[in-house]
Amino acid sequence: MSGSRAVTNRPTINFRTPPRMPELSQNMVEPPSEDRSKIPNVAWSDVIRFIRQFSHDLRNHLNAVELQSAYISELERDEELTVEIKRLREMVSGLTSVLQSLSKAVSESEPGFISYRAADFVEDLRKKIDHDFSREDQEITWNIQLGNAVLDIDPQLLQEAFTELFANAFRHNRGTGVLVATARIDGNQFLFTLEEPKTQFDLSTENWGRRPLQKLSQGHYGLGLNRVRAIVEVHRGKMYAEYNPKTSVLTTTLALPASSAPSKDA
Helix, strand or coil: CCCCCCCCCCCCCCCCCCCCCCCCCCCCCCCCCCCCCCCCCCCCCCCCHHHHHHHHHHHHHHHHHHHHHHHHHHHCCCCHHHHHHHHHHHHHHHHHHHHHHHHHHCCCCEEEEEEEHHHHHHHHHHHHHHHHCCCCHHEEEEECCCCEEEEECCHHHHHCCCCCHHHHHCCCECCCCCEEEEEEEEEEEEEEEEEEEEEECCCCCCCCCCCCCCCCCEEEEHHHHHHHHHHHHHCCCCEEEEEECCCCCCEEEEECEECCCCCCCC
């Protein structure tokens, strides 16, 4: 073997079909250390500023990649390469959407209030839920008792908060049985409750929605309930939850101020 170099058989790689990346664990977060004495105490407002700036910077880079790939696709007319460039652009677009959602989740809510009948709001909400969760809409039971009550709200922004509750219910530890959504008027309050069966539940419902980043998993960053709470509170409302271990049901309640509709004869 002296003076010669051993030759090994190397696998060939098809560059037109990139190798599939291994699936990552759904939860890549390490458990917190027992010793927290060296962990910096960072204000949530500073965390928000970091997330928004970091998301903004990454989106700038992704926009540059998107423009460059579009330019390359104009130069190269090879059909197979064009298909792969299209795939690349779709991947970049998907990541950009994730970053936009992340930045939105920590942004301040700036509602444009209008008077809106509670019954109309809930009817609009039902249509959106039926559209967004078309495969699961048969798993929801609606109980609506609203009369002519009126809400002073930003309908689109508030609808975002309600939709997040349904998304969480279908995504996290979904138990057997239907979701029960109840909307009613109690005095001068609009009360909306969502009862969801759980296979398991080990979280504290104290300060519900005030613990962002508590539960992290692939594609989800524990900001949804924090966003819901922020939207509800900017509408001068409250959010709270209660878990019943006997029935394995989590009940989330959103309470908003309501008023009676003005008389037509007034």
